[in-house]
Amino acid sequence: MLSVVVAPWGPSSHPRLRGGEPVFVRGPDALHDAASTMKVAVLAALYRSGTDLDAEVPVVNRFVSAVGGEYGNDRAWDSDPQPWALLGGVAPLRVLAERMITHSSNLATNLCLAQVGHGAVAEVWRRAGATHSATPRGIEDYPARDRGVHNRVSALDLVRLLRSLAGEPELLALLERNVFRVDLAAGLPPGTRIAFKNGWIPGARHSVGLVYPGDCPPYLIAVCYTGPLASGEDEADPAARLLARISAAVWARRAELHGPGPGG
Known part of the structure; x- marks a missing residue:
């Protein structure tokens, strides 16, 4: 299953396209x-919560399941060893939020989620205008998953989510520092700015980004793939190459995404 949404970041110059609506789905x-x-x-829920991001919180690996009881993360499945090195100590929320995005730390994510709660994350989706996506449980909350509680996204809702950060440049800047320069980023010319977040598990590979070309206005792209190509590896994933090819194809037509200019 492959889902793709491409949309201009700002208003379109084409009379038949309303501002910011997708041009390809x-x-x-x-x-x-x-x-x-x-x-x-x-990330958005944490930053909007008013929580002191410089406050230090205990680094633990026990979390309350969405269905009661507790669960923990598996160090072997985490792409970021740094928060694990702090286990048993404390860390500033700002540092945990950064590692959650730049290095996709699962442990840091659950620590941030524990601070804001699922209700605040649901409000982020609501404010973004999402119609299908939800985050009712933490990462690796297998007791909840086994009882039918799933984190789901759609490509359109991911585009809406990224667009909702338009007034929060600090968050977009953090997304630009994502170290996993694969999938969408790999389909762009070297050095192209992109604020993006990717995700991978066995059977699924997704990425959503805001691309900043130097020769035309920025655009949004989300690609979600579910299927056998997704190996679950962070970088050496055949599905990542599929997303890169889609990204490259959109880049090649970037000048068309806002419609023709005057006289076009």
């Missing part, structure tokens, strides 16, 4: 396992 509302793309919603 394929399966825009199809639901996929969220993987790590849900971390963008957790």
Whole structure:
């Protein structure tokens, strides 16, 4: 299952396109396992909560399940060793939020989520205008998953989520520092600015980004893939190459995304 949504970041110059609406969609509302793309919603919830981001919180690996009881993260499945090195100590929320995005730390994500709660994350999705996506449980909350509680996203809702950060440049700047320069980023010319978050698990590979070309206005792109190509590897994933090819194809037509200019 492949979903793609492409949209201009700002108003379109084309008379038939209303400001910011998608110019290309394929399966825009199809639901996929969220993987790590849900971390963008957790980030927004944390920053909007008014919590002191410089406050230090205990670094633990026990979390309350969405269905009661507790669960923990598996160090072997985490792409970021740094928060694990702090286990048993404390860390500033700002540092945890950064590692959640730049290195896709699962442990840091659950620590941030524990601070704001699922209700605040649901409000982020609501404010973004999402119609299908939800984040009712933490990462690796397998007791909840086994009882049918799933984190789901659609490509269209991911575009809406990123667009909702338009007035929060600090969050977009953080997304630009994502170290996993694969999938969408790999389909762009070297050095192209992109604020993005990707996610991968066995069977699914997704990415949503705001691309800043130097020769035309920025645009949004979300690609969600669920299927056998997704190996679950962070970088050496065949599905990541598929997303890169889609990104490159959109880049090649970037000048058309806002419609023709005067006289076009």
